[in-house]
Amino acid sequence: MTYELRDISGSVVVITGATAGMGAATARELVGLGAKVVLNARNEGRLEEIVTELGPDNAAFVAGDCSDPRVCRLIATKAKDRFGTIDAIVANAGIGMYGSILDYSDDEVNRMMRTNYEGTVHIIRATLPTMLEKGEGDIIIVSSVAGFRGGGDEAIYAGTKHAQVGLAGSLDRELREKGVRVALVCPAGTETEFAIGAGRNSGDPALSNYLRPEDVAFQIVSILRQPRSVRTHIWTLWSMNQQS
Numbered sequence: 001m002t003y004e005l006r007d008i009s010g011s012v013v014v015i016t017g018a019t020a021g022m023g024a025a026t027a028r029e030l031v032g033l034g035a036k037v038v039l040n041a042r043n044e045g046r047l048e049e050i051v052t053e054l055g056p057d058n059a060a061f062v063a064g065d066c067s068d069p070r071v072c073r074l075i076a077t078k079a080k081d082r083f084g085t086i087d088a089i090v091a092n093a094g095i096g097m098y099g100s101i102l103d104y105s106d107d108e109v110n111r112m113m114r115t116n117y118e119g120t121v122h123i124i125r126a127t128l129p130t131m132l133e134k135g136e137g138d139i140i141i142v143s144s145v146a147g148f149r150g151g152g153d154e155a156i157y158a159g160t161k162h163a164q165v166g167l168a169g170s171l172d173r174e175l176r177e178k179g180v181r182v183a184l185v186c187p188a189g190t191e192t193e194f195a196i197g198a199g200r201n202s203g204d205p206a207l208s209n210y211l212r213p214e215d216v217a218f219q220i221v222s223i224l225r226q227p228r229s230v231r232t233h234i235w236t237l238w239s240m241n242q243q244s
Helices: 021-032 044-054 069-083 108-136 155-178 205-210 213-225
Strands: 014-017 036-041 059-063 088-089 138-140 178-187 234-237
Touching: 014 069, 014 108, 014 234, 021 036, 021 044, 021 108, 021 213, 036 044, 036 069, 044 059, 059 069, 069 108, 088 108, 108 138, 108 178, 138 155, 138 213, 155 178, 178 213, 213 234
Parallel strands: 014 036, 014 088, 036 059, 088 138, 138 178, 178 234
Antiparallel strands: none
């Protein structure tokens, strides 16, 4: 008997950090399966470009900083006004900076901490009530393998990812009986513009050994397509050429 995945056509999915890399790849995969997406990032021009690519009948956007709870409430309102509901949230916005704990300015460090953790908390708080009203939904938090063991050049970044891991574990215990599944997707290094100029260099041959954004997008979509009788919680991903 063939295992039947859920049909997610018509589902409405909010994605933060959606203009490039894993967020954009996830949006494309979802729209290809008939879902509707509401996208968020800071760069309005790039959001307009991806909505044009995906089609205005399939995608909408709200530009702004998702660590600001007011922006997150605008995103949730846009999803409900445009597509009628919210079925899932992919909390993907993230900033990476590699180096010593002393290498970056106070403003740079605070921006990373706020984006990676506060941005996750506030987009969940804004979108969750709609899912609770329906008695079902999905929260997918894109963290990192650094959330389990950080390297010597990523202490602050790893701390934000550890925070996401703790948040996801508690949310899973809080929400599972209410019909909302919580999954944590933790990729190793992925070939995106993430941390370029902040510890990674564009064109570095080592990036060719990393995961691709589409690898992570596939895992996110696989979680959403699981039958609602099933929940999975922690997904870790490495390329074949990366050390685990």
